[in-house]
Each structure stands twice: as C-alpha cells, then as structure tokens.
Amino acid sequence: MKEKHKYIFLLIIPVLFFFSGNLLKDGQGPYYLNFYDPSYVYLINSLNLAQLNGYGVGHFDHPGATVQVLGAGMIYALHLINNNGKDIVRDVLERPEDYLKVINRLFGILNTVMLFLLGCIAFRFTGNLLYSILIQFTPFTSMEIFYGYIIVTPDNFLIVVSFCLIAVLIYYVYCVNDLQPTPNSVIFSFAFVTALGMATKLNYLPMAVIPLLIIKGVKRKLIFLGLSIMLFHIFILPALSNYVQFTEWITSLIIYSGHYGQGEATVVNSSEFIVHLGLIFTKDTFFTFTYFCISLTLVICLFRKEKIEKGTDVLLKKQLKLLFVIFIAMTFQIIIVAKQYRQHYLIPTFLISIFSLSLCASVLAYHFKKLKVIYSYIVIIILISLWSLNQIIVNYDLAVYQRTEAFKIYNFIKDNYSDSFIIPTYATANKEGALGFAVSYAGSQKERYESVLRSLQKDQLFYNPWIKKFESVSDKPDIKSLLLTNRKIIVQNSAYGIHDFINTLNEVCGVSNSSFTRIFTNGNGECVYEVTVGDK
Numbered sequence: 001m002k003e004k005h006k007y008i009f010l011l012i013i014p015v016l017f018f019f020s021g022n023l024l025k026d027g028q029g030p031y032y033l034n035f036y037d038p039s040y041v042y043l044i045n046s047l048n049l050a051q052l053n054g055y056g057v058g059h060f061d062h063p064g065a066t067v068q069v070l071g072a073g074m075i076y077a078l079h080l081i082n083n084n085g086k087d088i089v090r091d092v093l094e095r096p097e098d099y100l101k102v103i104n105r106l107f108g109i110l111n112t113v114m115l116f117l118l119g120c121i122a123f124r125f126t127g128n129l130l131y132s133i134l135i136q137f138t139p140f141t142s143m144e145i146f147y148g149y150i151i152v153t154p155d156n157f158l159i160v161v162s163f164c165l166i167a168v169l170i171y172y173v174y175c176v177n178d179l180q181p182t183p184n185s186v187i188f189s190f191a192f193v194t195a196l197g198m199a200t201k202l203n204y205l206p207m208a209v210i211p212l213l214i215i216k217g218v219k220r221k222l223i224f225l226g227l228s229i230m231l232f233h234i235f236i237l238p239a240l241s242n243y244v245q246f247t248e249w250i251t252s253l254i255i256y257s258g259h260y261g262q263g264e265a266t267v268v269n270s271s272e273f274i275v276h277l278g279l280i281f282t283k284d285t286f287f288t289f290t291y292f293c294i295s296l297t298l299v300i301c302l303f304r305k306e307k308i309e310k311g312t313d314v315l316l317k318k319q320l321k322l323l324f325v326i327f328i329a330m331t332f333q334i335i336i337v338a339k340q341y342r343q344h345y346l347i348p349t350f351l352i353s354i355f356s357l358s359l360c361a362s363v364l365a366y367h368f369k370k371l372k373v374i375y376s377y378i379v380i381i382i383l384i385s386l387w388s389l390n391q392i393i394v395n396y397d398l399a400v401y402q403r404t405e406a407f408k409i410y411n412f413i414k415d416n417y418s419d420s421f422i423i424p425t426y427a428t429a430n431k432e433g434a435l436g437f438a439v440s441y442a443g444s445q446k447e448r449y450e451s452v453l454r455s456l457q458k459d460q461l462f463y464n465p466w467i468k469k470f471e472s473v474s475d476k477p478d479i480k481s482l483l484l485t486n487r488k489i490i491v492q493n494s495a496y497g498i499h500d501f502i503n504t505l506n507e508v509c510g511v512s513n514s515s516f517t518r519i520f521t522n523g524n525g526e527c528v529y530e531v532t533v534g535d536k
Contacts, residue, residue: 006129010119013136018112020392025104025150027399030097032434033406034427034494034524038064039100039152040438046071046103047092048445049238050079057238058443064154065236066200071152074103093452096435100152107156111149114163115139121167125174134358134377138166140388142284142350143395144343154201155347161197162351165207168193169322169355172214178318182215187224190215194224195231203345206333207352213325276341280334283343286387290353294327297360300367316366323359326352354384405523412520413492413528421486423470425463425501427494428526436462440471465496468504483509483533491516491529498529509533 031039042064048055049072057068078099079088092099115136122132139145139159148155168189176186190211197204208228215221281288301320330349337345361376406429413422413430424433432453439449440462450473461482462471470479483489483505491501498516505514513534520528 006123007120009129010116010123010132010136013119013133014112014115017115017139018108021108021111021146021149022105024146024392024396024399027396027403028150029399029403029406031100031151032097032431033403033410033429034526035151036434036437037427038062038154039104040096040434041441042067042071042152043075043092043096043100043103044438044442044449046075047089048072048443050075050088052076055445056443058441058446062154062201063199063236064201065238066196067152067154067157068238070107070157071103074106075099078102089449090452093435093449094456096438103152104150104156107152108149111139111156111159111163114160118163118167122170125170130374130377130381131358134381135166135170135354137381137384137388138163138351138354140384141286141290141353142347143391144284144347145350146392146395148344148347155344157200158197158204158347159351161193161200161204162207162348164193164196165210166352166355169210173315173318173322178216178314178321181217182220187211187215187220188227191224191227191231194228195235197348198228198232199235203333203336204348206329206336207348209329209332210322210325213328214322272341273338276338277334279341279343280337280346284346284350286384287346287350287353290357291330293360294323294330294356297363298324298327301363313366316363319359319362323356323363326356326359330356354380402524406526409492409520409522409524409526409528413490417490417528420490421488422490422492423461423463424492425494425496426465427496428492430492432457432460433462433492436460436471436473437464439473440464463491463501463504465494465500468500470504470508480508480510487533489531489533491531493527493529495525498527502531505531506534511535 028035045057045064045068048057049068057065075088075092079091083091086094115138118138119132119136122135123129126132139149145155145159149159168186171189172186176183194204194208194211197207211224212221215224281291330352333346333349337343357380358377361373361380365371365373365376410429422430424430424436426433426437435453439446439453442449453473457473460473461479462473463469464471470483472479472482491498493501498518502514502516506512511534514531515534516529516531518527518529
C-alpha cells in the first residue's frame with residue numbers, strides 16, 4: 001500500500017470520536033436540563049464580544065478567553081446567516097439552545113480535525129502507522145474529556161490545546177537533537193501552546209512544567225517563560241477589564257482550601273486532601289493504570305541506570321527524560337486537584353496518558369528485548385478500545401436517564417404550575433433559570449440583557465445557593481415586596497436542599513415561620529416544593 005493511502009486509516013478514530021460525542025450530547029438533551037453551567041455563561045459572554053463595540057466580559061474565572069473569543073466569532077457568523085430579522089442580543093436570548101448547539105458542533109469539528117492532524121503529524125515524523133493510530137486514542141482515556149467535549153466550556157478547547165502539545169512533543173522526541181540547544185521554533189511552539197492553554201483554563205499550569213524542564217539552558221528556559229507570559233496576556237485581552245478581580249480570585253484559590261477560593265485560609269485541608277486523592281485514583285481507572293505504568297517504568301529504569309548510561313541510544317535517553325518530566329507534571333496536577341477537587345480539573349493530564357504509555361512501551365522494550373513495542377501498542381489499543389466502548393455505552397444510558405428525569409420535572413411544572421410564581425435554583429431543569437443564571441455574569445451588559453429578558457418572560461426570581469441570595473431580572477427591584485406579594489411560591493430545587501432557601505427567604509422577608517411541602521421529585525434528586533412565606 002502506498003504511504004499516502006495509509007492516511008485514510010487515520011480518519012477512522014477522529015470520525016468515531018466525533019460521532020461518540022454527538023451520541024452523548026443527544027443523550028444528554030438540551031443544555032437547560034441541568035447542564036447550563038458554564039455553557040450558558042460562555043454564550044452570554046461571547047455575545048458581549050460578538051457586538052464588536054467594547055463590550056467586555058463579566059466571567060473571567062477560568063479565564064476562558066479563548067472560548068469566549070471563538071464563541072463570539074461563531075455567534076456573529078450565525079447571526080449574519082440566520083437572524084430572523086432581530087438584533088443580535090434579542091436573537092441569542094430568544095433561542096440560546098440553537099446558538100449553543102452550533103457552537104458546540106463547530107468545536108466538535110475543530111477537535112475532530114485536530115485529532116486527524118495529530119495522527120498525520122505522528123505518522124509524518126515516525127513513519128509508524130500503528131503508533132499514529134494509538135496516539136489518536138488520546139481523547140478516549142476518560143469520560144471527563146467527553147463531558148468537556150459535549151458542552152461549551154474551556155475543557156472543550158483544552159482538548160485542541162493538548163493535541164497541539166502532543167504534536168510538539170512528538171516532534172521533539174523524533175526530530176530534535178537533544179545534544180544541541182533547543183531550537184527557537186520549538187521554544188516558540190511550546191510557549192504558544194502553554195499560553196493558549198493557560199488563557200483557556202488555569203488547570204493547564206502543570207503542563208507548563210514539561211517544556212520548562214526539557215528545554216536546554218537557563219537562557220532558553222527564560223525565553224520560554226517570557227514568551228509564554230507575553231502571549232498569555234495577548235490571549236486574555238478580552239478579560240483585561242477584570243484583571244484586578246482575576247488576580248484576586250487566583251490569590252484566594254491559593255490561600256483558601258475550599259472550592260472557588262472559599263473555605264478556611266489553611267491553603268490545604270489535610271483530611272480533605274487525602275479523601276480527594278482517593279477519588280482521583282478511583283474514579284478514572286485508566287488514568288490510575290497509566291500513572292502506575294509510568295511509576296513502574298521509572299523504578300525499573302532506576303535499578304538499571306548503569307545500563308542506560310553506558311548505552312548509545314540517544315532516543316531512549318530522550319524518551320526516558322520526557323517520561324520523568326511528564327511524571328512530575330502529572331504529580332503536580334494531582335496535588336493541585338486534591339487541594340480543590342473536581343475530577344474534570346485533571347483533563348490536561350488525562351489527555352497525555354496515551355502518549356505517556358507509548359513512552360513506557362518504548363523504554364521497557366529497550367530493557368526487555370522480548371517485549372516488542374508493536375505488541376505493546378496493540379495491547380494498549382485493545383485495552384483502551386474495550387474500556388472506552390464500555391464507558392460510552394454506560395454514560396449514554398446514564399445521560400438518557402438523566403434527560404428523561406429532568407424532563408419529568410420540567411413538564412410537571414409546565415403542566416401544573418405554569419401560572420404560579422416559580423423560583424428555580426441553580427442546576428435545575430429550567431429555561432428561564434438557565435438564562436437568569438447566565439445573565440448574572442454578563443458584566444457591563446447585565447442590565448441591558450435583563451431588560452430583554454423581562455420582555456421575554458414574566459417576573460421571576462432565581463435562587464443562587466452558592467451565595468445564598470435571590471437574584472432577579474424583574475423591573476421591580478424590591479425582592480422583599482415581590483416575595484411577600486406572592487406568598488405561595490413554587491420552588492424548583494436541586495441537590496443543594498431546601499433549608500438554606502427557607503432561611504434566606506425568612507431573612508429577606510423578615511419572618512421566621514415560612515413553611516414548605518415537597519410535591520414532586522425525580523430520579524436526579526431534583527424536587528419541587530410549595531413554599532408559603534411566613535407572617536411577620
């Protein structure tokens with residue numbers, strides 16, 4: 001078979017990746033069914049930028065600047081093509097799901113194309129088709145990657161960034177002479193990818209350790225750091241209006257032990273840290289397998305150090321060095337995530353698992369001649385294929401179940417309480433709640449978007465359980481009066497519970513005897529309550 005025909009085989013895994021993601025998204029259903037954070041928030045902030053008239057962003061936590069800019073371009077283009085004769089703000093707020101669907105599909109296409117190109121790059125530099133196909137299994141290592149892939153979130157674009165990092169690492173391993181100073185082109189490539197990753201989400205930081213440690217020479221390391229910092233600030237230009245708040249938020253993340261810069265100022269809560277470590281290694285078995293393989297490979301090489309030092313295989317030394325650096329980066333990320341745990345924070349690490357296993361296979365094959373690299377590749381491909389197939393099936397069934405249960409509560413309220421005063425809380429299946437939550441992050445455009453929402457929906461309050469506060473898009477700013485006027489309230493509540501809601505209600509209204517009755521619940525743990533505001 002001619003070499004150019006072999007590239008056809010590199011289309012298989014990207015196409016499977018694309019259709020697997022679409023399958024899971026279809027199973028999940030609309031974003032307003034519990035999955036609107038952060039998709040709706042990014043939609044609103046991309047809308048700010050899409051107006052091309054100095055509208056900054058109100059959400060900068062991730063910081064997510066790359067996703068906001070790309071989303072803005074997609075919103076602008078879609079509105080030009082199909083705007084229903086309405087201005088861009090009203091059009092997006094009237095049909096947010098349509099815009100989110102298009103944005104997500106375009107991100108999916110971008111990821112698919114980049115995965116194909118990654119395979120092509122691997123084949124171009126190694127000439128090994130099996131290795132190239134193995135590398136293309138990169139996004140199948142964790143369902144956390146797929147959950148990032150099917151929503152509009154920084155985790156989605158981190159997949160693209162990680163593909164770029166792996167491509168540069170493959171070039172470094174097979175094309176760069178490690179005995180010479182690191183080429184400027186490689187330094188710039190590493191800096192560009194690092195800055196792009198950091199501007200997308202801060203949990204990419206541990207990956208910066210990899211180029212920092214493999215670049216030769218202090219001067220070149222400093223050039224890498226300087227370029228990364230400069231490019232990072234260029235990439236986050238849309239969020240610079242909130243730069244002070246952004247730096248304060250980062251500081252609070254470091255100082256406090258709780259989620260999102262909250263909790264005690266203990267830096268690390270030791271008891272929670274240990275529990276989180278257990279969760280990290282039990283929830284993603286393939287990552288645990290990878291981390292174990294890397295550790296075992298490094299231990300074996302440590303005891304056979306003399307053989308490596310006397311050997312003349314420059315490629316082996318480079319692969320071993322890179323494997324050790326990746327181990328440091330992985331460990332760094334594990335420590336950071338264990339401090340403020342969310343499993344999806346490990347996505348950058350999950351995405352280099354396959355590449356790391358390929359390094360393990362090459363290094364171990366050098367020490368154990370009977371262990372052929374090609375056989376190791378085949379074993380890894382079989383393992384990841386069986387594991388990911390099972391995970392996709394299980395999670396599709398789970399997504400369909402959650403969607404069905406969410407629609408139960410959504411339709412229950414629609415059929416029985418459409419004329420009632422309804423207060424949804426965060427993470428409930430509610431269209432108005434999704435938009436109300438997102439608009440609260442609209443920055444300088446918050447009041448403008450709220451005025452549009454008022455023309456699209458009736459007066460409504462939303463309850464934010466994170467800050468124990470009512471938020472409103474009503475033209476009646478007096479929340480207390482609004483609550484006391486509608487003494488019978490239908491509350492749509494998620495797993496955060498009803499008691500904090502009642503306590504906040506009593507405090508705002510100046511009462512102490514508000515009561516509640518649960519009238520419906522679904523399999524997702526979401527409930528509907530009838531709440532009666534107490535008397536003074």
